Each structure stands twice: as structure tokens, then as C-alpha cells.
Amino acid sequence: DAKTTQPNSMESNEEEPVHLPCNHSTISGTDYIHWYRQLPSQGPEYVIHGLTSNVNNRMASLAIAEDRKSSTLILHRATLRDAAVYYCILSRVGGSQGNLIFGKGTKLSVKP
Amino acid sequence: GAGVSQSPSNKVTEKGKDVELRCDPISGHTALYWYRQRLGQGLEFLIYFQGNSAPDKSGLPSDRFSAERTGESVSTLTIQRTQQEDSAVYLCASSQGVHRPAGYTFGSGTRLTVV
Numbered sequence: 001d002a003k004t005t006q007p008n009s010m011e012s013n014e015e016e017p018v019h020l021p022c023n024h025s026t027i028s029g030t031d032y033i034h035w036y037r038q039l040p041s042q043g044p045e046y047v048i049h050g051l052t053s054n055v056n057n058r059m060a061s062l063a064i065a066e067d068r069k070s071s072t073l074i075l076h077r078a079t080l081r082d083a084a085v086y087y088c089i090l091s092r093v094g095g096s097q098g099n100l101i102f103g104k105g106t107k108l109s110v111k112p
Numbered sequence: 113g114a115g116v117s118q119s120p121s122n123k124v125t126e127k128g129k130d131v132e133l134r135c136d137p138i139s140g141h142t143a144l145y146w147y148r149q150r151l152g153q154g155l156e157f158l159i160y161f162q163g164n165s166a167p168d169k170s171g172l173p174s175d176r177f178s179a180e181r182t183g184e185s186v187s188t189l190t191i192q193r194t195q196q197e198d199s200a201v202y203l204c205a206s207s208q209g210v211h212r213p214a215g216y217t218f219g220s221g222t223r224l225t226v227v
Contacts, residue, residue, distance in 0.1 A: 044205075046215035046216060099157050099168070102147075
């Protein structure tokens, strides 16, 4: 699977929007973009995924660049509970590898 | 059940003993995954099951590690002759299918401490 690059850490203020970037310059046409987050002392939690079009759900929005070589997870109003490690992962439908590979992610800190 | 259930939640064992970790996936989820997370580290993939078969065992760290799944449901991860470096949180996840972009649901993990 293609690799992703994320900043090690980011800071945000409570109730402000947060834009978490992810670069995936070697993405292929059949790679989906997934975002998970891991709150302290918990297992990872699915956030959102997309292929080409921007996606919205109750947790976040996913903005995908037109060339698909980068994407941004948008938290519209950060809360203290959003402090977590955020993982951007690519997976290939029908690929030989059946599992998601988690990188180091971005540790998001939210200040009150 | 409503979520992925793992047991025990905590396990302390003596070096050299065998341990069994259990995972109950979401009903109907055909794919099941095991990951390991050492303290302060990222997730390390161990093995996945599609149904009862495990097509990819390359992530298992050594031959002391084995896993099985029966009835397309419960899975057990067995670690024989535990070593201190096996201390970690072992996470299980399930999904509706392997080769689909379906979301994974993770359990809360089993924290294994080898003393």
C-alpha cells in the first residue's frame, strides 16, 4: 500500500476549526483514504473515509485534493475530547494486503 | 454484540508462561484483525482473518505467536513462553469485509504485562 506523511503533532484551541493534513503522493486510483483516531488508553476509532469526492459525517469532513495526492481532515469545532492521535491510512480495494497499516499519526492537543 | 469485546482486559503473567487472549467480533463481521501496541508506540499489525482462514501471517513476530478463529466468530491469540518484550496492549478489530473500504471497529484491548 502507498505511504502517507503526516505532521508529528499539532495544537488547536477549543472551539476553533482544526485542519489535519496528510500527503499521499504515490496514491493509486483504487486507494481509499481512511482516517482513524486514538484517544488516550483506547483502541482506534473510525472517523471517515473517501475515494475522490469530499465527504462529511457527524464527526468530521474529509477534503480530498483534485489530484488526490493530499487530503485534509477537518474538525469544525475542536473540543477537549478531540485530543487524540489521528491516523491517515490508504487501503486498496481488491489489493493483496487485507489489513490497514497504521503509521505514527498526528498527535492533536486541544487547549481550553 | 454491539461492539468488539476483548478479554481479559488486563493480564499479568510470569515470563515463560503461555497466555491466551480472546476477541469477540461484531456479529456478521467476516474480517478480524489483531494488532499490538507497545507503550508510546504505533500499532503493529500481527494477523488478519477472512472467515476462519488467515491468508497473511507475516506480521506474527515469532513462532511463539499463533492465532485461530472458529465459526467465523471468536478468535484467540496465543503467546507461548512469554517474554518481557511481549508486554503491550493487544488490540482486536473487525470489519464487514477485507477487500472493501469498510470501517474497522476496535475493541478496548488486552493489556499484557510479562514480569
